[in-house]
Amino acid sequence: MAYRHNGEDVFVVDSHVHFWDASEANWRPDARVYADGWIRCFYDYHKNLSPAEWVWPLPKYQKYTEQDMMKDLFEEGYVDRAIFLPTALKDWYVDGFNTVERDAVMAEKHPDRFILNGRWDPRDGEAGLYRLEEEHRRWGFRGVKLYTAEWKGASKGWKLTDDMSRRYLDRCAELGIVNIHVHKGPTIWPLNRDAFDVADVDDVATAYRDAGLRFIVEHCGLPRLEDFCWIGTQEPNVYGGLAVVMPFIHARPRYFAEVLSEMLWWLGEDRLLFASDYALWSPKWLVEKFMAFELPDDLRQQKGVDLTLEGKRKILGLNAAKLYDIQVPVAQAAAG
C-alpha cells in the first residue's frame, strides 16, 4: 500500500531492514549470554522508542515470520522497496543472526520488493575476498553492510583503514559494489579507543571517492553525531542513514528536530536516507509521523534550513533510489 499525499503516491525506500533469527534454538551453547544479551538490547531499543501499540512480545521479536515482514513493510508500512543489511554474528548464533543467506531467501522470493546486500570482514582474509566474489556472482550486490564492532574469536573489532579492509574496498570498487553501509560500536580495535570513532570513514571516503564508492554511515554516526557531520560536510560521497534517528520522532520529537536540522544543515536533503531498521521499529508509523512532521520555527530560523515536501520525498525514497538505481514510477518521482 502506497502512502498518498494530496492524491499522489510517495515513493518509499526503507534503506535498512533485517530478517533475523534470535530465537533460543539458534543460540550457540557457548555464547548464550551474548546471543540473549544482543536481542534483549535490541528489544529495549524497540520498547524504549516505539509507540506502545507497536511493541511486540519478546518471543515474536526474537523470530518473526515472512508474513509479519511482508505485512509490516509492504502491505501496511507504505514501503515500495526495502534494502537488507545483513549482520552475521556467527560467533553467537548457530546459523547467524541476519545473514546474507537468510535474507537471500526472502529477496529471491520477492525480487520486486527487496534489495539484497552483502557483507565482509577483513579478518576473513583471502578466503573472505573469494567468498565475496562468489556471493556477488550469485546475487549481484550493489552494496555491503560493514559492522566494525563484530566479534571474531579473541578480536573485538576492526577499522576501515586496516590494510586488509582496503583490499576489500578495492574489490568492491572493481565489482561495482558501490554502496558501503558502515555501522560502528560498541567495541572496536584497539579496545581502549573511542569505540564509535568515525575517523576511518573520513579516510576511506576520500581515498575511494574517485573509484565511485559511497559511504552510508548508519545511525548518522550516533553517538558521534558531531564527527559525522564534520565528515559529511567535507566528503560528498558520505550519506547519513536515519535508522535509530527516525523513531525519536515519536519518543523525543525535540531531539529528532534538532538532529535533523543539523543533518540538513551539514549534509543537506540529498544525502539522507530513511530507514526503519525493521524489526527494531516498523515503517508505518515512522512514515506517517515523518510526513506530518514540521521543523519547529526556532530551529528553522537559527539554522536557516527547512524540511519541505520535496525534501521529505528525497529522504523517504528518492535518494536511496538513486544510490541503488531503483526505477521510480514517473508520478512518484515528481517532487511536490
Place this chain on the structure above:
Amino acid sequence: MSRPTSLQDEVTAALAAVTDPELDRSLVELGFARAALDGPGHVTVELRLPTFWCAPNFAYLMVQDAHDAVAGVPGVESVSVRLLDHFAGEEISAGVARGASFDDAFDGLGDGEGLDALRRLFHVKAFTARQEQLVRGLLHGGSTPADVAALRLADLDPADPDCREYLEKRRRLGLSTDPAAPLAVLPNGHPIPAERLIPYLDRARVTRISVETNTAFCSGMHATRYGGPEVNR
C-alpha cells in the same frame, strides 16, 4: 546513631560527583550507580548501565572513578564496585579491584596507551558543549562576536551555577581559570577571535546536541531496562 548515616551521605555525595564521561552527568542523578555501607568501613557500589553492550572502555572509566571517589572518603576502608548486567562486568569489576590498567584488564585488546586519551576526548566534548551554551546565551542577550571575544573570565557571574559548571570543565581540562584569562577558547587554550566565533559555534552546537541526544537516549534505555525516571537536560 548519626555516624553511619553521615558516612553514607558522604559516600553518596562522593559518588554523585562521578560522571558518565560521555554524557557529562552524575552517575547518581542518572540512576546508574548507588552505594551501600555493608560492613564497618566497607562500601559496595553497584553500577547498572543502559545496555548490556555499553562500551567497555567507557564503563571502565566509570567503575574506576566510582572506586577512587568512594575510597577517598574518610572512614571508608575498602570499596568494591560491581558492574552488573554487562557483557564484560566481571572483567571490569575485577580489573579495577586489583588496580589494573584497562590494557592489563583486557590483555592484548588495547594498544598499550590506556584510557587517558579517551578521558581527555570526553572532557573536551563536555567543555565544548558547556561553552557553546554559555556563549550562545551571550549572543542571544545582545552581545556581538567582538564583545564575546573581548570577555574575560572575570566578566562571568560567579553566582550563576552554569558559570561555575563551565569553570569546572575548564579546570578539568587544564585550562586557565584566572579571572584575566579570555573566556572563549579552544580546548588547547587559544582564544577564539571574533571572526572565527560563529563557525566555531556551528561545530560546537552539534557537540552539544550530540551529548544531549545521547543523554536522552541512554537515560531512556536505562529507564526501559530497569524502570525509574528518565533524565532531561
